[in-house]
Amino acid sequence: MTDLLIVLPDFETAKYSHLIPSLDKAHITTCDLLTLDAAHVAKRAQLPPAEVARLAEAVLQALRNDVDGFTSEHPKATRQEPKNASKNAQLALREWRTISTLDDKLDLALGGGIPTGYMTEITGESGAGKTQFLLTLLLAAQLPKPYGLSRSALYISTEAALSTNRLSQLLLTNPILSSLPADEQPHLNRILSIQTPDLESQDHILRFQVPVAIARQNVGLVVIDSIAANYRAEFERPGAAQAQTNGKRKHPDNDQVTAKNPDRRAGQAMAERKIQLVQLGSFLRDLARKENIVIVVSNQVADRFSPPPIPFAPTSQPEAVGQAEAPSSTPSITPDPLTLDHQQRWFTGWGDLPPCTSGHNSLKTPSLGLVWTNQIAARIALIKEGLGGSDSRKRKRWMRVVFAPWAGQTNAVGIEFEILEEGLRAIAAEDVAKGNHGIG
Incomplete structure (x- = not known):
């Protein structure tokens, strides 16, 4: 009942002072009392049922009086819901705007491009073309x-600085960019x-400087390259248990305890990272919307090692006299369809196709x-094959839309593409058959 005065600040608790301490000790909330x-409440708090029922009735009546008093003093309050609903509808019916990849085939696969109001992830290994x-x-x-x-754009880098030389090259060589007035x-x-x-x-820039830049510089695109770098550096280094949560350090006694227990230290670091990722995802989604x-x-990305199939021995059958032993293969148990190892094949971008697929x-x-997957609206996977090197024809790249609401x-x-001097270009079917590729 510690929340009673938060729900009803003017509630007279003097009449029920002999009940509230026991309810607090039993962790009974106002919602529990009413529902x-x-x-049952009396049994948990070891109180007379009649007294508990009397308190519940008093709280319920106080809530009714509070609501009735508010509507009588603010008769227009009941009209706010349609107004808010209209505002929400206007937000939902905003003009559909997207940013193009400057390639028609790639845009078609993306449903027109990368839309406003969403947070989109582009994932792939090094050299797959994420930065391009x-x-x-x-x-x-x-x-x-x-x-x-x-509108303008904002590039937030956690690793290498912005490649202005490559941007200048795109401005000069891309046919769409160079042909504009x-x-x-x-x-x-x-x-x-x-x-x-x-x-x-990173947290300071995102929460304080980015909103100001959006308002002052008319920013329409915010790019973070890459989102995982600082989290890996912070939580995967030795002594990760000393990581900060919301900019506050832990108590030194806790650090001494976790230093003696590596498993606890790793689990604590993962729990802290989870909290920060959820907070970051919520902030970025709200900002985009x-x-x-x-x-x-x-x-x-990181390498994924699939577990081997688990063999099981079938029930043995007595062999008939004189019967030849038939060759048999050891059957394996089908993976549980509800496990993460099985389900991640459809939201990571890798594993849902046969292993022989390019x-x-x-x-x-x-x-x-x-x-983090639960924080993003869409995931685009850039997949590469081949070592590349001096012969760029040995390297192939594909773009896959793993999931997206639009x-x-x-x-x-996926859509095979190449990286040329003028930018990204999807490879036509006839070029794929001939083996013609770009500069890699």
Whole structure:
């Protein structure tokens, strides 16, 4: 009942002072008092049922009086719901705006491009083309419809600095960008850039500086490259138990205890990371929806090792006399369809296709786990095959829409694309058959 005065600040507790301490000790809340049977509450708190029922009736009557008094003093309050509903409907019916990849085939697979109001993740291993994808979006966001938003872009880097040389090359060589009138062409001075070397600076920049930049610089695209780098550096290093949660350090006694127990230290670090990821995801989703902007984050991947099938021995049958022993293979147990190992094949981007499929010989898993997967609206996987090197024809890349509310999942291995001087380009079917590829 510690929440009683929060729910009803003016409730007279003097008449029930002999009941409330026992209810507090039994962890009975106001909601429990009103929804549970009085006999059950009385049994938990070891109080007379009649007294508990009398208190519940008094609280219920006080709530009714509070509601009636508010509506009589504010007769227009009952009309606020349609107004708020209309406002929510207007937000839902905002003009559908997307940022193009500057390639028609890739845009078609993405349902028109990367839309506003959502947080989208682009994941893939090193060399798959994540940064090239992001650089294209930074320029396309400045274009008018149907390619962009006619707004500036913000690039937040947790690793390497923004590649301005590559941006300049795209401006000169991309056929769409170079053919625009001078007043419609994107410019490097409309791309804001900042680096976040650790979690503390990252949190400060995202929560305080980014909203100001969006308002002052008319930012329509926020890119974080990459979202996992600082979390890996903070929580996967030795002494991760000393990591900070919301900028506050732990008590030194707790650090001494966890230092002697590696398992507890690792579990504590994972719990802290989960809390921070949920808070970050909630903040970025609200920011994208409230400001009607595009938020794109890149994510790293790690190798995934599938567990071997579990063999089981069938019930032995007595062999008939003189019967030849038939060859048999040891059957295996089908994986439990509700386990994470089985389910992650459909939301990671790797594992839902046969192992012989191009690009799926080596399974990958996006970093930050299931907790982060639940924070994003869409996941785009960039898959590569081949070592590359001097001969770029040995390297192949595909783009897959793993999940998105505005676009269907990409069929089969995905859309094969190449990285040229002018940017990303989907490879036509006839080029795939001939084996013609770009510079890699």
